[in-house]
Amino acid sequence: MSSQIMDKSESGGCGCKIPSTMLSKILSQTAKANTVQNKKVALGFESSDDCAVYDIGEKYLLFTTDFFSPIVNDPYVFGQLAASNAVSDIFASGGIPLIANSIMAFDPEVVSAEQVSQMILGAQSVMNKLNVSIVGGHTIKNSQPLYGFSIIGEVEKPRLKKNNTAVAGDLLVMTRPIGVGIIANALKSGLIDQEDIGSSTLVKIVGDNSIGRVLSETNGVSSLTDITGFGLIGHISEMVGLGNLDAELNTDALPFYEGTESIAVSVTSPDSGVFSNIKKYAQYVDYQTDLPLAKKFLLHDPQTNGGLLFTVSPESYEASRQEWGLLCPDLTVIGKIEKGTGKIRIY
Incomplete structure (x- = not known):
């Protein structure tokens, strides 16, 4: 049958990951055994x-x-x-x-x-x-x-590109919208059917991140990662996690999948990966503006096959922007990296 x-x-996709707080505790207890x-x-x-x-x-x-x-x-x-x-x-x-x-x-x-x-x-x-x-x-x-x-x-x-080697003065760039977890929750709850997802959105959701290979050619790309189960904020926190950098995040520039802002609150339950991520990364976040709850949920939304997140010098970005844009039309500057203490300042 x-x-x-x-x-x-x-719980679907990368939203089925073990909560990051629990994972950190397990690894701290077992790392020395290796x-x-x-x-x-x-x-x-x-x-x-x-x-x-x-x-x-x-x-x-x-x-x-x-x-x-x-x-x-x-x-x-x-x-x-x-x-x-x-x-x-x-x-x-x-x-x-x-x-x-x-x-x-x-x-x-x-x-x-x-x-x-x-x-x-x-x-x-x-x-x-x-x-x-x-x-x-x-x-x-x-x-x-x-x-x-x-x-x-x-x-x-x-x-080779790592996730924690960003440089003060770099731009913070995304290659794809976020909101896959919200879409998945809407599908599971029956709020939408797969036929309701636009074909262009579905192509992006199942798309590959081979542009990472192109980005690796540029010395000015200082750090690179993909956005997965710990959400955008979680992966930005890895970039500034050594404690001597801050990230400034412009939420007005963030690309979200169509329709996700309007359903984010209604399809997010207290036991979801969104709330787990909010709890885990609260220590890194400094809200400089009153952010709508839907946007806050999307910042912490677990992504399945999410796009890439990278930091790059302004000079290298300007020199390569046109070439990269042809390969990745959704390429978006969402903020910048500054000297600091490991915080993500959200505007």
Whole structure:
């Protein structure tokens, strides 16, 4: 017996992440148990970055894993999202994805073979476009459908980008609107159907972040990450998390997916990832204006396959703006980085 795959999802997409406060507590208690010191590990847990980085000589090997439960009922679209989201971490590090192993779980009495096939075909369409070979995987029975990938990629050493290396004076730039979590909640609550999502919006939601590879060519791009389950504020906090920088965020410039501001409050429940993110990152946020509740929710909205967030010198941005804009029409300057104490000042 088959059913709508999203109906079996308790919380969809990157909104199904363990609350960041709990995750931080777990890692603080277990980090010391990892006593293996491998000098070729160039980047691991220490900065909550997008990929593990391993030195293989002239290049770095990149490794990441990402999987989640459905945010849509269309299994083909779910597969596209799972693939694009997984390879995003490689692009957010400036690299090229090479090979992938799939991670899948579902209840065979609820999810049909045809639905699973459509999930795989959706993911394969993305991997084919990006020239990524799916070389294996692992599938288990589970009451909640899950799908994703572990990805191996590579990057030339000068092109590696990290999430916490922003420079005072940089611009803060986004490549895609936010509000995917709000849309997912509206779908799950029945407020909207997938047919209500405009085709241009759906193309962006399932799109890839391969522009990260282009951004890595520019030395003036000082830090780079993708916006996922911890929301825009959470990922900005990683950029200023070392404590000697502040971010100024212009909410009037923020691009939101169409219609999300009008439904954000009505579809956000107290047990959602939005409230978890608000609690986690409250210490970093300094509101300089009375922000509507809908916008506040969107700032903390967990994104599934969200766009990229990067910092870049004004000179480099101006020199590359036209080229980048052709590749990424939604490219938007949303603020700037200044010397400070690790705060996000919201205007």
